[in-house]
Amino acid sequence: MKRTLKVIIISILLFFLTSQVAYCYHKTIKFQVDKQYPPFSYVINGRVYGFSGDLANLIFEPDKYFLSVSSDTWENVYKRLVSGEIDITGPIVILEERKKDVYFTDPIFTRHVGIYTRKDFNKVITVNNLASFKIGVMKSDYTETLLKERLKIKNYLTFQTIEDEFVALLEGKVDAVIISQEIANYFLVKNNYADQVEIKLKDIFILESGFGISKRRPELVGYVNARLKELIKNGIFDQLYYNYFSTYSSYYYEKKNREVVFSILYILFIIIFASSITIFVMRGINKKLQQGKEAYEKYAELLASNANVIVLTLNLKGEIIFFNRFAEEVTGYKKEEVVGKRWVDLFVPEFRREDAEKLFSEIAEKKVLNNYESEIITKNGDTCWIIWNNVVVENSYLNEPLIISTGLDITPIKKNQRLLEESYEELEETNQELVNTLEILNKQTELLKEEEERYKFIVENISDCIWEFDVAEKRIEFYGNLKDYFETDKINPKIDYYAWLELYHPDDIKAVMEKIQRAFELRDEKIEYEARIKDKNGNYKWVSVHIKVFYDNRGKPEKLIGINIDYSAKKEYEDRIKYLAYYDDLTNLPNRKLFENKLSELIKKAAQTGKIGAVILIDIDNFKDINDLYGHEVGDECLRTISQKIAEYLKGLEVQNYFSRVGGDEFAIILNGLEKKDFVIEVCTEIQKIFENEIFLEKIERGLYTTISMGISFYPDDGRDTKEILRNVDMALSLAKENGKNDFQIFMPFLLLKNLNKIEIEKNLRKAIENDEFVLYYQPVVNLENMEIHSVEALIRWFLPHKGMVSPLEFIPVAEESGLIVRIGEMVIEKALKDLKDWERKGINDIHIAINLSARQFKTKYFENTVAKLLEKYSVDPVKVSFEITETGAVENFDVSLKILGFLCQMGIKFLIDDFGTGYSSLIYLRKLPISGVKIDKSFISELMFSKESRAIVEGIILMAHKLGLKVVAEGIENNKQLEILKEIGCDFGQGYLFSKPVPKEEVEKFLLQKKVLI
Template identity: 35%
Template sequence: MRIVSILLIGNIETQVIFYIIYSVVLLVLLFAFAIRSYISRRDRKLYLQREVSEAIIENAKTIVLIFSLDGKVLLFNKFAQEMTGYSRKDVTGRSIDEIPFLDRDTELGEIIHEAVSEKTIVRNKEICFTAKNGRKIYSLWNIDMISDTENVPVYVAAMGIDITDRKNTESRLADSYQELESLYRELVTKEIELRLQFDDLNARDNDLRRSEERYRLAVEGVNDGVWDWDGRDGRLFMSKKGRDILGIDTDEEFLTIEKWFEVILREDLDKFVVSLNKYISEPQKKHFQIEYRVKDDDDEIRWVRTRGMAIWDDDGNPVRVAGSITDITEQKLADEKIHRLAFFDSLTGLPNRALLMDRFSIAEANARRKNKSIAVYFLDLDNFKTINDTMGHTYGDKLLLKVGEQLRLKLRKSDTIARLGGDEFIMLQTNINSMDDVYKLAARMLNVFKKPWKLDDREFYVTASIGISIYPNDGTDLRELMKNADAAMYRAKEKGKNNFQIFTPELNMKIMERMEIENHLRKAAQKKEFVLYYQPQIELNTGKVKCVEALIRWSDPHMGWIMPEAFIHIAEETGMIGNIGEWVMATACAQLCKWHEEGHDDLRVSVNLSAKQFQQPDIFEKIMGIIEKTGIKPEWLELEITESLAMQDLEHTTSILSRIRDAGFGISLDDFGKGYSSLNYLKALPITNLKIDKTFIHGISNSVNQAKIVKALISLAHSMDLTVTAEGVESSAQLGFLLKERCDTAQGYLFSKPKPAKDVDLSSYRTCVETSMEMSS
């Protein structure tokens, strides 16, 4: 029983111990479970917080970058990818030196490098960086350190906000501000105050009236007019100055815009209306500006510039347009004057070279497109310098003006005439169908010069020489065409002037020959290459040599003997004729002295005077100087002038010749019958001898009319107490006719060719004369 009791007691103790251990274990398990449950809940909370944080960072509209302290990118959120254009794979795990937009050379890269290396903090730093696609991104950055629990920095966090839109808005606002400020500066001098804002009309009524009065004083005080159009009710305010400029005479305070339109010139009204409507149809920041013409009650035309700036409502409707009105008439006149000076000849008002080049460019393009031709005319007045030198530049200018007017009347509207300078004119004839068009226009232009020109009751003849080149045959640019037309013009002068010539390739050779002659001619006098030949003039009733004509010859070592007709006109055009003419006269006079010393006491010498020599204001003094230097008497020298020279200006020619005649010189009118042969001129000139041109003498034997003309000329000269010399006598028949008609003297190959002084035969030619007399009888 005891044993049983002991066993029972022992069993109870064992159970107690078990329950105690079990209870402890259970408590431990419960505690462990509670701890594990706590830890699990905390981990889930932390995980949830981390997921939320990562989601917030990932989806934030902020560029977020986290770097390790060794410069590796640990985090690169979605917005950063969108803004930079780089993917997470391009950036995460890479060093910042490997990422283009974080390179040290960029401003963003520089501050991040500094933050990583120096652990610096950045606040509100505005930076512009370049995205992968090249777009500029404006951003605001904050950079901070992420520390551990012991406050030791372990990461660098950089966050950027996209402020590109703000920057663009600021830029637009700045531009708008500058535009408004510019307009304000422009208008600030025109009006002090246009409107005062007011909140309480009744309370500020007096201030408003005073303000409006100040505004009116300011508006009326400026030089420009001010206008203000209300787009809602259509009323137009315009200052008094503006109305005066436009010529609007009304006392009404407000106008309608139609009233404004009424004074605008019809040709400019459409442009004004279209421009204004186009401006107000769409809101914009630019101001409105247009220039137009107005016509007042006195039919006076004025140029006006109108400017304005509009205000639109939210629906894009213009509610107000205000601006200025400026009278720019004087400015326009000045601009037009500058334009005319730049593109028109100041004397004739014709286009100048610059405008001619522009007109040719247009004509050439049109001709090329239509497969047409263009004619370039180079017109040069013959002996124009004579008019300038003898009558003065005033008369020369008047003549050029009249010539320009007459030539312009011969052209079509599509053609162009220009003055290059001096007496040179260029014409462009467009849309040529055939050369007949060219010949007809050239003939019309030459007809202009058939009638005498009258200037201040003085009448004289002027002719012209014309050279013509054709596009594209003779050149494709204007310079080349003008050069070729110029060559053709010189050819016209060589052919006696007062005609036109068409350019041919052969003229290039002529140009080269002319240039060679001119170059050698300049040195000929220095090298003493000029020589004088003399041709006797025979007194027909005695057979004696009473006079010899001095004729210049040129012996060039390279070109050989050159006759006067090949170089005298070049000497005249280049101005060398003065020195050459003086040398001829001095040499001839000196040779005459030698012949007198040899016993030919009654011998005279005849010397030709060129037109250029005759134009010299001191020609008489130069002739007298040569006479005194050589020691001959004036009556021993006969001066020959051409008919064309005499007719250029009769009054001037008569004045000079009278002085020469009064001094005792003989004066012979050379080549009579070759030119105009005006009896009025012949009667007025103080000449002593008339020389009949050889063309008439050569025709005596072949033409009854020619013989009658020569007979009439001899009779006419004798009736005026003039002696007569026949030029170019080559046959006994010609000489017999002249003897029968009592011609005074003759010269020609029948008696002697021109020869050097040492070879001239000054003995009697009586036998030759008598033989011709017997044959004619």
């Protein structure tokens, strides 16, 4: 039992340790096994268990490798191993036929192959007459190879699993099965087949087994062999093998039977020898035989009491019945203090008790809850973290069902994890300190050899490259990580200064030298810069260089000590974020933000030079019909094709031009430095000619005809700034569309009258506020782990009397510009809190509500007081409320944002960054904001299936958010494939039309009552 317990604990620790370091960038090992081949491998609730997985976890050290474990049918597993899709499987039988496909490790143990029949099968079976019977074998298993290649038997039945083989044997579909005796013993004992099945022929083949390794990973053979030798040497392998195979073997039961017989003979001897106490002894023996159950229970209690894990027994009321010794050590309570009392009342923190009661109810209903982490409070008030496994036990010996819980104390792991997170934030400071430490260590040469070796170890194993430059000798000595720059076994760590300079990118050398020279002139002691340095493969990587300069008594530089910190990945990520902030990911054209910046710059120059320019706003006519008829993927291809054709035409123009995508199906062109305005008409005419021919789309393998409408505005004649020009060109575009589309119009002053529409909307908005014409629709947000509704997002809708619903895209901009958004926003918050309270009265207690905030509303005076009063008015728990605000809105006027967020977060309200990734803001600011999550914009989600870049960005956002302790919500999930990808990469929550479109309060209540949406 101790050996078994030791292996179990080692396996559990390995599982959690590997899961804790999974974020580190170690080499990934893809390990796959047969999903139904117990005790080697089997799957329960989607998790892989068995001897193979436990042994693999012991072999691959977590500080070197990340082990990715999966399962499938054996046929698929072997195909993937041969093709290189996975790296390793096993242990499997070593066959000459397989050696041409895969590598094998040294043999681990021997497998014996036998032939099994039903006990009532009376015919004689030999190897020679085996072909005359109906034989069953596992598909693609080594036993099938033996049957075909060695026994030359071609007619047989194959089965996907061992279980299927035995079922077919018992049902008479086959006469015999050929199978590994080790596997057969397991099934005979586990499934109580021993009375129905027997072995006819033993050891017809005796074969060695080892791990199978892909020929793409030959380096793993030596590593696995070495690790196996270690595990065998220290006895861990034997303990693991004993745990899985000894109790399911016939040898084990024969040994037990011998022990029983010996015990009985010994008792008889004692009876004869001590005749004076025969009656007493016989009574005692009879009593023990009759009370076998009690003896077993005492034995079980002894094991449980001395186990190095928490073992509890509770009734369905949650009252403690059994409390073992290890539980006493962990909690500080004695058994007598807790028996009869409720576990939740004693050990669960008060703020967790409601959740704990729900979990306990699930366990009591036989919903097994395993590998569940929770915190408990000990007798002295300390907090411990425990991983629980639970099972409900019912049988005729018990008066009532009992819950048996085992718990593993992972408090040290949690503490180490917390320390790791804290040390990660201090990494930058640590690197700088290492530079200073290096100088100190160089000066302290009189220290003991032990101190010198410690210094050498630190420097040689640091992850960055440290260097020391002697100005007089112009020689550089290197320490730390050199492998990225040099073939370290072929180069002296001291190299010539000019050879080092040659590693810099030619475009960076001048700037670096000027920065260093300027520091020398000013006698600066610190120099910092970023540059590109060539690695040993000839590729340039970005490094952040930090230098400390030492001067002599005359003020001349004497020595430089520097550290090169590789931040290529960070640089690429920042560049990608900046690119997404200013460029459209679909067409790779500048987006609206960059377009407006460029237009503003050109308008200012035009006012100074007197030259004119023009803005052409292009809208694809009836583009919505393309999306509706063919889907968004075809619509996206159409946008890309149109943008490419227009861009190709613009390349041939001699006039300076800029082309951008400024909206869904809108593009804009700037023509700068025009000699005459008529040229713009020529350009628009030529662009229209592009659309006289059909546009071929590969996704539907046919061409489509489409037309465009264009508006034209000139600067500086039609406006003094970007806002006026864009307003006027938009009016011209509207006129072109009103004229039947496929047209272009030049802005004229009379178009300003059309601006009256906006004024009309503003007037109606004011009436709508007075008459309370706004309603809220709700869209569910789903927990992607259990597919239950976690929260709902409140979305405003306006039903204008006699006109119907007004699009939020139409009235929200007017409300923002007029300031009415503040009052409308308050109405939204109040309606949402009122609805939330109504749901609580109807028994819907565990739902959260998300409310969108505009930047203008968020920054208004007394906003915090308004929210606090509304929460008090409707008696709503702030913990159930979250506000969504854009990242740009959050970091504008950062100090004010921080104050408001801090105040509301103290109340319990959560904040999420909405449309994350579409704007651009400093990640430093975002890290400082007390937010609890981010919402990934639907533009990224729509690209997931066919854009590696979008998937990489989404994965990066999720990884970054989880590192910061934030939750992630994906917006715009429209199909199951997107949902599968998001689950795979660890997204927490999702919303979109796949689950439900925004619906009225009454309709969303139906979802909330059933806690799930149907997809």
